[in-house]
Amino acid sequence: MxxxxxxxxxxxxxxxxxxxxxxxxxxxxxxxxxxxxxxxxxxxxxxxxxxxxxxxxxxxxxxxxxxxxxxxxxxxxxxxxxxxxxxxxxxxxxxxxxxxxxxxxxxxxxxxxxxxxxxxxxxxxxxxxxxxxxxxxxxxxxxxxxxxxxxxxxxxxxxxxxxxxxxxxxxxxxxxxxxVAPYVHLRHLRFGSAAEAMDAFARICAAGEHGGERVDFADGVAFGPGELYVTLASFTDSAPWTSDYTGNDIYYRSIRRYAGTGPGDYLTTHDYLWRWDTDWFWCSSAFGVQNPAVRGLWPRSLKRSDVYRKLVALDRRTDFSRLLDHYRGRPQQEPLIQDIEVGVDRGAEFLDFFHSEIGMSPVWMCPLRLREKGEPGGGHVWPLYPLEPDRLYVNFGFWGRVPMVPGQRKAHHNRLVEEEVSRLGGHKSLYSDSFYTEEEFWRLYNGEGYRRLKHAYDPQGRLLDLYAKCVGNR
Ligand SMILES: Cc1cc2nc3c(=O)[nH]c(=O)nc-3n(C[C@H](O)[C@H](O)[C@H](O)COP(=O)(O)OP(=O)(O)OC[C@H]3O[C@@H](n4cnc5c(N)ncnc54)[C@H](O)[C@@H]3O)c2cc1C
Known part of the structure; x- marks a missing residue:
């Protein structure tokens, strides 16, 4: 560098x-x-x-x-x-x-x-x-x-x-x-329902503080329908101790451990920024890295999301997991790797749907609000991903595989998620698989505005078109 x-x-x-x-x-x-x-x-x-x-x-x-x-x-x-x-x-x-x-x-x-x-x-x-x-x-x-x-x-x-x-x-x-300050103080708040967790996001993000302490960062994890955590983090100049989640300890497990404890947890700002990378949120478990015997042997320098992603790419190229499931007589699994967001007022509905129809956990939760203020009555500031200004959304991230049932349509669970997100007026990120029809895709992602830009900046179509790239996977 x-x-x-x-x-x-x-x-x-x-x-x-x-x-x-x-x-x-x-x-x-x-x-x-x-x-x-x-x-x-x-x-x-x-x-x-x-x-x-x-x-x-x-x-x-x-x-x-x-x-x-x-x-x-x-x-x-x-x-x-x-x-x-x-x-x-x-x-x-x-x-x-x-x-x-x-x-x-x-x-x-x-x-x-x-x-x-x-x-x-x-x-x-x-x-x-x-x-x-x-x-x-x-x-x-x-x-x-x-x-x-x-x-x-x-x-x-x-x-x-x-x-x-x-x-x-x-x-x-x-x-x-x-x-930034050198350290970050974390507080993990536990909630027994999605509605309570969404209320907490709405309240705390509006106030910018909780219990008299300024809030610089907010995210959370749903471990199940009745066990959700909102994590608040605040910059601080000093820390009584700092935790380390780059070795044997695992960050996402610490959330349950520290929830409700008086002092909470402390990390250096550097370690806070990369807290999710070491175990790719929780996805490193697929490689056995959370098993203490394997973890002890797995070098610290290789506990990184890019290493795990390369392993997944190899698996997809060789079809290893699918063939293994087949030979072991296990149901085929559908990869469901997505980030979506809906307004905070629809977040509980999304989670209720997700827990009952998909049943995968944990789910990452992250509130967001556009920084840019829109013109009153004007169009969307960022036309290809039309979020409303001044509205708090919650992003939900879920990355795993769901057992398929014989006879289900192709990509059944991915399509269920797309349908529910559309029903709730939300959006889906396009970094993973998508299954929209072309008509629906352009309606959701502003086809008219996109075509104007494409015509102005890539009139010969030298680069792929957004639908061909994100849905056609070209
Ligand atoms: C499990 C998982 C979890 C994720 N979680 C998060 C998350 O929590 N927060 C988050 O922010 N994102 C998250 N992402 C998504 C990630 O931010 C996007 O996939 C992002 O586009 C990846 O950027 P990259 O730099 O790796 O680009 P690449 O993967 O290399 O490219 C992404 C796309 O952008 C294009 N591109 C790359 N560089 C440029 C450039 N300089 N100019 C123009 N186009 C370019 C490429 O052509 C490609 O189409 C997650 C992804 C996964 C798989």
């Missing part, structure tokens, strides 16, 4: 960046026009697995570092393919962090902006793209433009979130940063 900690991007770094942009434009122009464009990236957090294609890939490695951090203006200039792990490593020494840091270390800034991100600061800071000031984009037509809220490419700036690299690729972003 290269980090320039000077206040301004140095002339040399800027010249290097300009040279890299020129090379990328040449490489892009040289790609065969009849093959889909693919990025050559060492990591991905997408959960749509394609057949390993032999399509030529665009080398974007020159855009994977932090160009500068300006601690006075509290902004950073960042290559579009920079991972949040590298970004946070560059900003924390200045006592600063990006306004929203998605939980998985190898999510990149460009990926979170084009594919949407969320974390426990989202109830006060919105989504990662809302603290972006400017984006340099290689468009589908092969030009580079700098898009800002208020310049001639404002339409692309606002339409970039949820375009999943189908309008262009971000090469450099300028983002806001916010100050």
């Amino acid at each position: 290269r980090v320039n900690v000077s206040r301004r991007t140095s002339q040399r770094d800027f010249a290097e960046h300009v040279g890299a942009v020129q090379r990328l434009r040449r490489d892009y122009a040289a790609l065969p026009a009849d093959a889909p464009v693919r990025l050559a990236k060492p990591t991905s957090n997408l959960f749509r697995f394609r057949d390993a294609s032999s399509a030529p890939r665009l080398d974007v490695s020159a855009f994977a570092s932090v160009l500068s951090v300006d601690p006075v203006e509290r902004v950073a200039e960042v290559g579009g393919m920079t991972t949040y792990e590298d970004l946070v490593a560059a900003t924390l020494p200045h006592g600063l962090m990006p306004l929203v840091v998605p939980q998985l270390r190898t999510i990149t800034l460009g990926g979170a902006v084009t594919g949407l991100g969320i974390e426990s600061s989202s109830f006060r800071n919105g989504l990662p793209h809302e603290s972006v000031q400017e984006i340099e984009i290689l468009t589908g037509s092969g030009e580079t433009v700098v898009a800002r809220r208020d310049n001639e490419h404002g339409d692309l700036f606002h339409g970039f979130p949820n375009s999943y690299g189908t309008l262009g690729y971000s090469l450099r972003l300028r983002i806001e940063l916010e100050p």
Whole structure:
């Protein structure tokens, strides 16, 4: 990782960046026009697995570092393919962090902006793209433009979130940063019903405090219909102790242990930001990593979400789990890996549906409210992912497999979730499988607005279309 900690991007770094942009434009122009464009990236957090294609890939490695951090203006200039792990490593020494840091270390800034991100600061800071000031984009037509809220490419700036690299690729972003304290104090509140947990989110997120303590972060976990936890975290300058969940101890299990205890729990801010990565929330259990015997042997450096994701990709390529289930006579399993959000007032309904119809747990819960205020009576600020301004939503994340019953339609449980989310007026993230019809998809994700942007920035259709990419899995 290269980090320039000077206040301004140095002339040399800027010249290097300009040279890299020129090379990328040449490489892009040289790609065969009849093959889909693919990025050559060492990591991905997408959960749509394609057949390993032999399509030529665009080398974007020159855009994977932090160009500068300006601690006075509290902004950073960042290559579009920079991972949040590298970004946070560059900003924390200045006592600063990006306004929203998605939980998985190898999510990149460009990926979170084009594919949407969320974390426990989202109830006060919105989504990662809302603290972006400017984006340099290689468009589908092969030009580079700098898009800002208020310049001639404002339409692309606002339409970039949820375009999943189908309008262009971000090469450099300028983002806001916010100050941090060295430690975080966690309080886990237990609730006996989804309605009570949703009420708590609504109340606490509106007040920004709980029990006289300011709340900087809020998320939660539903372990079942009658056992839900809301976790509140607050910056603090000192801590009586700090827990460590990167070794034998497991963060999501600590929630039950610490719930209701007077002092709560303490983490360094660094460890708080990556608390979910070590065990990929709870999904590391699929590899035995939560079994004490295996955990002791599994190196700390390999307890990371990107390692587990590579194992899942290998499993999908080899069909190992499916064949194992088949030979053991177990029912086939349907992967159900999704993040959705509904208004907080519909959250209990969603969870009740989920527990009765799907029956998978735990479920991650994270409140969010757009940071950007809409114009009264105006359209949506972020047209391709139309959330209402000034409304608190709750994101629900569930990542696992559900036993299939013979005779069920293909992707039955995924489709049930899509139908319920639509019924509740919510939205589904597009990083995983989707099964919408084309008509329904464009109704939900603003087909008209998307087509205008596509026509302006990728008129030859050099990049895939959003439906073909996210539903057709091309
Ligand atoms: C189990 C699981 C849990 C998740 N939980 C969360 C969560 O809690 N919070 C959260 O924020 N997200 C979460 N995600 C989703 C994740 O943020 C998205 O998948 C995100 O788009 C991944 O970004 P990436 O940087 O890994 O990009 P990639 O996976 O490499 O790419 C994602 C898409 O974006 C495009 N793309 C990549 N880089 C750029 C760029 N620079 N410019 C334009 N387009 C680009 C690619 O073409 C691709 O279509 C989760 C995903 C999984 C699988």
